[in-house]
Amino acid sequence: MITQTIACPHCKNTITIQGHSGEKINVICPSCGTKGIFRFPEETIHTMTINGINALDVQNLTFIYPKAEKKAVDNVTFQIKKGEIFGFLGPNGAGKSTTQKIIIGLLKGYDGTIEMLGKNLKNWKTDLYEHIGVCFEFPNHYQKLTALENLELFSSFYKNKTIDPNDLLEMVDLGKDANQRVSSYSKGMKTKLNFARSLLNNPQMLFLDEPTTGLDPVSARQIKNIIHEKKKAGATIFLTTHNMTDADELCDRVGFMVDGSLVLIERPKDLKLEHGKKLVRVEHLINGEIAREEFTLDKLGSNPSFIKLLNSNRVLTIHSQEATLDDVFIKVTGRQLK
Structure with a gap:
């Protein structure tokens, strides 16, 4: 107990x-x-190796900024399995990005323990960055360099072999703009370049902070497809976002972060089923007008009214009434994502 x-x-x-x-x-x-x-x-198994169960094990993580009265991260504990996409969800200011910055070594002075890729975070040196890739929410590029020059520069920082920058630019549909200065890029193009840069070292673990922000639907789909491919190749992915659609589509599990606390961790499908209504809603035509009826899932196949409606040739749509992740987040935390 x-x-x-x-x-x-x-x-x-x-x-x-x-x-x-x-x-x-x-x-x-x-x-x-x-x-x-x-x-x-x-x-959890604390004597984990890189080939072990967990790629990341965070225990009782607590952090407060200097001169702040409130903890930015408050006693947070979670694990991410190797090859898993884990979504860190919450509104702005919830502590998501702070937690990520601690894990990737940008913020010091935390309490608790962090084990990543088989080693305590405090024992990692700069060699950590040979194994992880980071895509920050706000792209930071050398504006006077071309996209290709940016990637070539960052590629030179790694000791190990990197992916050809030209291949990465083609992957995110920037090949034709490779020799264009980044200062002339649109916001969406900079976002894609930022994502491509995080893949340079073919990392074992990816930290993605709002990777589809500012992208059109086609580009967002392209980025999500690449994320799926990286997962299939064995990468572990830590996704920080307040975009519930992305989280629902990409993540194996999600954690809800509110006011520095992690209040829930679960699979998206389980959450939606648990908090949804066990109903189906049927839209159908009556005298040329659209009408709606709801039926409980219990013994639906033997419900005479439902069967009669199905056989009426008037049905337009049938939908189960499972909750969305937005619905679940509001229900569990009492907050809306902003």
Whole structure:
């Protein structure tokens, strides 16, 4: 049995809960009545190797910025399995980017432990960056250099063999603009170049912060396809976003971050089924007008009204009423993504 103290994301009242490793329980704050779900972390193997179960193991991570009164990251614990796409979701200011900056070594002075690719983060030196790729939310390029020159420059920083910059530019549909100065690039082109740069060293682990922001639908689809291909090739991917559509489409599991706390970790499909309505909604025509009826999933196949409607040749659409990740996030945290 595990005993753990958590804080209500709304009133900050502390709540003591008990459960077993991996168990998911419903929690109601006795002070303000806020309802939520907490999942106790799975037991983890701390003597992991690069070929082990987890690519990343974060335990009790806490961080506060100098002179700040509030913790930016508050006792966060999670693991990411090798070859998994893990989504870190939450509104702006929730602590997502701060957590990522700590994990990739940009912020020091944290409490807790982080093991990445088989080694404690504090034991990694600059050689860490031979194994990981980072795509920041806001692209930072050398504006007076061409796209190709930018990638060639960053490629020269690595000791190990890198991917041909021309191949990466073709991959993100910037091949024809390879010799164009980045200062003349659109926002979307800079975003794609930023993503391409994160792949230069063919990393074992990718950290992507809002990788499709500012992209048109075709370009966003292109980037998501590449992410899927990297997963198939064995890469582990840490995706930070407030875009629930991307998270639903890409992620094996997602974690909800609110006010520095990780309040939920679960598979998107399980979340949508758990919080959705066990109904199907049927749109059909009546005297030329669109009407809607809902039927419970229980014994749907033997529901005479449903069967009669199916056989009427008036049905336009049928949809199950599962929740979206946006719906789930609002229900669990009481917050909207902004």
